[in-house]
Amino acid sequence: MDARIERNRRFLSDLFAGPFRGHALIMDPEPIPAKWPGDFACSDRPLQDWVPLAVESYEAKLKRLEALDDDSVPDVRLATGTHLFAAAFGCQVHVYEDSPAAARPLVSSAEEADRLHEPGPYSPPLGRVFEYGHLLRKQVGADVPIGVPDIQSPFDIAALIWNKEDMYLALYQNPDAVQRLVAKCQRLLTAFLVEFKAQFPECNLCHCPQAWAPPELGCWLSEDEAGSMSVGMFEQFCLPSLVELSDQFGGIFVHCCATADHQYDSLKKLPNLRGLNRVFQEPGPRPAVEAFAGRAVLMQAWTTEEEIHKMLDMALPESRFLLNMPAQPLEEAKGTYERLRARCPRS
Numbered sequence: 001m002d003a004r005i006e007r008n009r010r011f012l013s014d015l016f017a018g019p020f021r022g023h024a025l026i027m028d029p030e031p032i033p034a035k036w037p038g039d040f041a042c043s044d045r046p047l048q049d050w051v052p053l054a055v056e057s058y059e060a061k062l063k064r065l066e067a068l069d070d071d072s073v074p075d076v077r078l079a080t081g082t083h084l085f086a087a088a089f090g091c092q093v094h095v096y097e098d099s100p101a102a103a104r105p106l107v108s109s110a111e112e113a114d115r116l117h118e119p120g121p122y123s124p125p126l127g128r129v130f131e132y133g134h135l136l137r138k139q140v141g142a143d144v145p146i147g148v149p150d151i152q153s154p155f156d157i158a159a160l161i162w163n164k165e166d167m168y169l170a171l172y173q174n175p176d177a178v179q180r181l182v183a184k185c186q187r188l189l190t191a192f193l194v195e196f197k198a199q200f201p202e203c204n205l206c207h208c209p210q211a212w213a214p215p216e217l218g219c220w221l222s223e224d225e226a227g228s229m230s231v232g233m234f235e236q237f238c239l240p241s242l243v244e245l246s247d248q249f250g251g252i253f254v255h256c257c258a259t260a261d262h263q264y265d266s267l268k269k270l271p272n273l274r275g276l277n278r279v280f281q282e283p284g285p286r287p288a289v290e291a292f293a294g295r296a297v298l299m300q301a302w303t304t305e306e307e308i309h310k311m312l313d314m315a316l317p318e319s320r321f322l323l324n325m326p327a328q329p330l331e332e333a334k335g336t337y338e339r340l341r342a343r344c345p346r347s
Helices: 003-017 047-068 084-088 110-115 126-140 154-161 164-173 175-199 231-237 239-249 261-267 286-292 305-314 330-343
Strands: 024-027 219-222 252-256 273-278 297-301 321-325
Touching (some): 003 047, 024 330, 047 126, 047 330, 084 126, 084 175, 110 175, 154 175, 154 239, 164 175, 175 231, 219 239, 231 239, 231 261, 239 252, 286 297, 297 305
Parallel strands (some): 024 321, 219 252, 273 297
C-alpha cells in the first residue's frame, strides 16, 4: 500500500476515534468530463459499461493525492441516487437526463404499507451493487476500498416509499404503521450493510461527503427528513433506528442537508456519533461547532475557502473538523491547500 495512503488511514482513524493530530483536509479532484450511462443499479445495460469511468475517477483521486499530499484515502465508489432501497421494495424509478434518478412513491396508506413484502439484501436492484463491486475490485485490486452506494436512513427510505403527504399525516393518525415500515427499512439496510462488509472487507462505508473511516467505526447515512419534523417526532420515529444502527455497527456518521439545527440535542443522544456532515443554513456553523465540540467530527463540504476560515475561527479547544474542499483546477487547488494546511497542520 502507498505510504501516504497508509499514513492517511491512521490519521483519519485517529481523527474519528483516537488522539487529535490535526483537522483533516481533503481536496476533491476535478470531475471527469464524461456522461455516465445512467444509474448502474436500475439499468438493464451490462455493468461493464460503468467500469471504465469508475476506474478513471479512482485514478484521478490517486493523482490528486500525489500532487497535493492531502488527507484523502482514494476509493472506488458505487454511486447511486437516493432511490436504491426504495426500489428494492418495489418503487418505480424515474430516470432524468441531467440529474440522479429518483424513486416514485409506492404506497399511500397504512394498509398498503403493511402489505409490502420485505426484501432482502440481494433483492433487485441491490444484487447489482454487489456484482458491480466485484467487477471493480478485479480492476483496482483487493486493497482499494470499495465505497457503498447512497445510504438513506430507515425513516428516509420509508419517506420515499410512502407518499410523503400521506405519511406525515400518518405520523399522527397511524404512528404504529409508520414505525412498522421504518422497521422493515432498518432490517433491509442492516442486512445489506452486513453483507457489503462481508463481500468487501476492504470497504468504505462513507457515501457522503468524500471521506473515509475504518468500517469498524460505524455506518454512514443521510437523515434529511429531520428538518421537517419536530424534536418529539424525530425522537419517536427516527432516533431509535439510528441508535440501533450505531449499536449494531460500532458507531454512526450522519449527513443532513436539511434545516435541522433544532435536532442537535437529539443527535447528541446517539452513541458513538463519529461525524456529522451538515449543509448549514442560517445561522451558519456556529451552533454545530458549539454542540459537537468533543463529541463528533464536523465534516464540512461544498463550501468556499473563505467560509472554511470563518469556521476555523469558531473552533473550540475540543473541535475536530474534516474539511472536504470542492474540486478546483490543480494550480488553484495547490494554493488553497497550502493556505488551509498552514492553518490545519497535522502531526
